[in-house]
Amino acid sequence: MIRVQTDxxxxxxxxxxxxxxxxxxxxxxxxxxxxxxxxxSAEVTSLTLEHYPEMTEKSLHGIVSQAxxxxxxxxxxxxxxxxxxxxxxxxxxxxxxxxxxxxAFSACEFxxxxxxxxxxxxxxxxxxxxxxxxxxxxxxxxxxxxWTQ
Amino acid sequence: xxxxxxxxxxxxxxxxxxxEDVVLPEEVETITALKHWLSKxxxxxxxxxxxxxVVRAAINHNLVDDLAVIEDGDEVAFFPPxxxx
Numbered sequence: 001m002i003r004v005q006t007d008x009x010x011x012x013x014x015x016x017x018x019x020x021x022x023x024x025x026x027x028x029x030x031x032x033x034x035x036x037x038x039x040x041s042a043e044v045t046s047l048t049l050e051h052y053p054e055m056t057e058k059s060l061h062g063i064v065s066q067a068x069x070x071x072x073x074x075x076x077x078x079x080x081x082x083x084x085x086x087x088x089x090x091x092x093x094x095x096x097x098x099x100x101x102x103x104a105f106s107a108c109e110f111x112x113x114x115x116x117x118x119x120x121x122x123x124x125x126x127x128x129x130x131x132x133x134x135x136x137x138x139x140x141x142x143x144x145x146x147w148t149q
Numbered sequence: 150x151x152x153x154x155x156x157x158x159x160x161x162x163x164x165x166x167x168x169e170d171v172v173l174p175e176e177v178e179t180i181t182a183l184k185h186w187l188s189k190x191x192x193x194x195x196x197x198x199x200x201x202x203v204v205r206a207a208i209n210h211n212l213v214d215d216l217a218v219i220e221d222g223d224e225v226a227f228f229p230p231x232x233x234x
Contacts, residue, residue, distance in 0.1 A: 033234050049233065050158055052226060055210035080233060092234050112234060118212060120226075121233025122158035133159045136203075136230030 001076075002060045004051060006083040009093055018075055018097050025074055029104035030095040031112055037087040040134050041125045048131075049082045049091070052120035056080070063114040067096075070110065071103040078111065080121065110147055117144040150175075150221040154183075157228035160204065163193055173219070180206045181215040183225065203230055 001014075011032060019025045035047045064076045077095040085091060094111045098104040123134040155168045177186045188198035197204065206213055207226040219225060 051233070052155070052157055052207070052210075052228070054224075055207055055226070058210050059212075116234040117231065119233050120157065120207070120228060120231055122229065123232045124158075133229065134232045136232050 001078070002057055002064065003079045004053070004056050004060075004082060005079065006081060008081070008090060009079045011090075011093060011095075014077055014079070014093065014095060018077060018095060022074070022097070024099060025097045026099045027101040027104045028095065028097050029101070029108040030093065031108050032090055033092040033112075035085045035087050035089045035091055039125055041127045041129070041132060043127045044087060044125045045128070046084050046086055046126045047089075047091075048084045048124045048126070049080075050122045050124070051080075051082050055120050059119045060115065063111055063118065066114070067107040067110050071098070071107045073098040073103050073107045076107065076111065078115070080115070080119070082121070113140070113143045113147060116140045150219070152219060152222065153224045155224065155226040157226065159229055160197055160227055163197055178218055179215065180208075180213060180217050180219065180225070183219060184215070184227075197227075204228070205230060 011030065015028055015030060019028060037044050060078050064078060067076060074097040079093045081091055094108050096104040096107045117140050124131055125134055151170060151172050153168060154171050156164050161167050177183055184198040188195045204227050208217055208219065208223050
């Protein structure tokens with residue numbers, strides 16, 4: 001399941017759906033990214049996510065299919081929110097099911113590392129001083145590159 | 150050749166619109182050449198596309214490098230390094 005949406009999501013409901021009627025699932029790994037009140041700017045009051053609609057889902061499907069080729073996983077869910085969010089809001093969910101934990105741990109990290117460096121989303125932070133685009137981080141590029149070495 | 154060009158995030162804000170249809174001269178065949186051609190439109194464009202800023206590109210919704218070849222009817226997008234997740 002891959003979704004790009006403005007609405008919030010219910011992690012428990014998504015995880016329940018992924019294991020329901022599926023006794024082959026022995027492991028589930030789930031990552032949830034949240035809006036913090038401090039990032040490039042201090043005292044962030046809101047975060048607005050822009051994306052490239054025609055490309056976003058295609059990009060996420062491509063990342064998930066690479067993960068499926070690399071690890072023996074059963075299913076993957078990626079949900080990414082767009083629009084304006086507040087600190088403590090959920091931004092992104094990546095959930096992976098597999099028979100054994102190692103494939104799910106690795107695939108979850110892989111999907112997040114690729115999502116952060118390849119999927120066309122851009123964050124703009126607002127605080128009392130104004131709004132600014134979030135800068136990409138070299139550490140995110142390094143996290144992605146290690147999967148290619 | 151005619152293509153569609155899209156701009157996102159701070160690039161969209163700088164050029165002040167999100168998309169345009171562009172007729173390219175014959176010699177503009179790659180992303181590098183298109184960036185160079187756009188940079189000649191004026192100061193705002195030069196600042197974006199003269200190579201000092203990192204500007205990523207996609208052709209038909211696939212990330213590409215600057216050597217990628219553009220074909221008639223393509224949708225080319227320019228954007229800053231992504232910051233989702």
